Amino acid sequence: MKLSVLYSILLCSLFTFTKTHAQEKILVQFFMHTTCPISQKYTLTINEIAQKFQNQPVQFELVFLDINGASQIKKVKEFLKTYQIKVPYKTYKNTDYAQQMGIKVTPEVLVTRYNQIQYQGAIDDWFIDWGKNKKQPEQFYLINAINGMLTSQTVWIKKTNAIGCLIEFKKSS
Numbered sequence: 001m002k003l004s005v006l007y008s009i010l011l012c013s014l015f016t017f018t019k020t021h022a023q024e025k026i027l028v029q030f031f032m033h034t035t036c037p038i039s040q041k042y043t044l045t046i047n048e049i050a051q052k053f054q055n056q057p058v059q060f061e062l063v064f065l066d067i068n069g070a071s072q073i074k075k076v077k078e079f080l081k082t083y084q085i086k087v088p089y090k091t092y093k094n095t096d097y098a099q100q101m102g103i104k105v106t107p108e109v110l111v112t113r114y115n116q117i118q119y120q121g122a123i124d125d126w127f128i129d130w131g132k133n134k135k136q137p138e139q140f141y142l143i144n145a146i147n148g149m150l151t152s153q154t155v156w157i158k159k160t161n162a163i164g165c166l167i168e169f170k171k172s173s
Contacts, residue, residue, distance in 0.1 A: 121160030
């Protein structure tokens with residue numbers, strides 16, 4: 001009897017530790033579109049950022065919206081192969097998730113921790129307007145936000161306006 005109670009306590013402790021530990025991970029979601037030229041241009045940057053934080057408690061994923069059917073999934077896989085993206089991805093059948101989170105363009109990034117939005121917007125300030133970009137970015141919003149969270153500092157810039165391809169939201173029936 002005492003041994004089974006001990007095992008129960010041990011299992012509960014392990015579950016609690018695992019659950020708490022998983023919530024500590026920073027989740028970085030890049031909302032992308034395979035045909036968006038700005039999404040395409042940011043693929044190298046995305047790989048570099050994921051590589052930079054690979055040994056940190058940061059999880060990266062690409063998010064593709066309105067993916068219905070095998071032909072669209074094939075386009076996503078071709079996009080990943082063409083741009084040699086090493087970040088895992090998710091597909092959604094509609095745009096509801098993006099709309100819920102306030103994501104309006106691709107590429108736009110959403111960073112959460114403890115189920116709270118910590119940063120949302122542009123990856124950096126490389127693009128100033130549609131079709132206009134600097135030679136090099138000067139402000140690294142995403143990297144600064146991640147570094148701030150990893151060092152338990154305040155993320156000073158919580159939201160920026162991302163420049164990109166507008167997400168076409170469907171009206172709910």
